[in-house]
Amino acid sequence: MSDYKSVTISKGRGGWGGPLVITPTADKPLIYSVTGGGIHPVAARIAELTGGQAFDGFKSSAPFDKIAVAVIDCGGTARVGVYPMKKVMTVDVHATSPAGPLASFIKEEIFVSGVGVNDVVEK
């Protein structure tokens, strides 16, 4: 399965962390959108450029070992830490920085925030 491509995801205005390079694989194909209102445009863009599979976390659950990247619209407390804690690459569309009870898990190697559609580019 060599059909997947890589993208670089950089922090947007006021954001923190990254850049992250995301490359889905046959084992980890999912672009996991844990956001309100269905698949977020940032998740859709990552899926479009990489060939990964956009997945709505509020519709059904995904096994963590299938997730290439989680896209969240977290306001800074909970989701920002949950996915990094589980070693999942995490993209927050809001401009948050490490905070909250799970802040110690939020590292620039695994987390980037303030990300808009234009911050996702082909590598």
Added chain:
Amino acid sequence: MTSSTTESPVTVEEEVLYSSTVTAVGEQVATFVEGHGILVFFGVDSPVELHDFSALHEATVATAGPRTGDVIELGGARIPVLAVGSVVEANLLNLGHIDLKANGAPEADMPGDVNLPVDTLVVPSAGDTFRILRPAGPVASPEDRS
């Protein structure tokens, strides 16, 4: 779906913006509340990985998020809202998600924060009612929502 347990009565001057019933309380909720002064809610449809540290709830009224000067009512206690971040309303109405922080701070550090006075949060129980109430009359100015 409203809890039949005792609630503090709403005076006619208060508008109910949001009303829900707590359906489950995750194992980590006590740690978040007692260790960090933070209480996280998510809707019952949220992904399972969020349930450990969340109070899950199901809403019967969901018309707006809180703003400064509103009252959070939880398990009968009434707590004044000190500050509200910019994405709170969207997260609450879309996901049933809200982060209450009993930090006493006059401004929201993070876009998802709802600031409350210190030591005002307790660990909720399944069956508790959660409501957001807005006093009638003059309202807080728009810049409080920033």
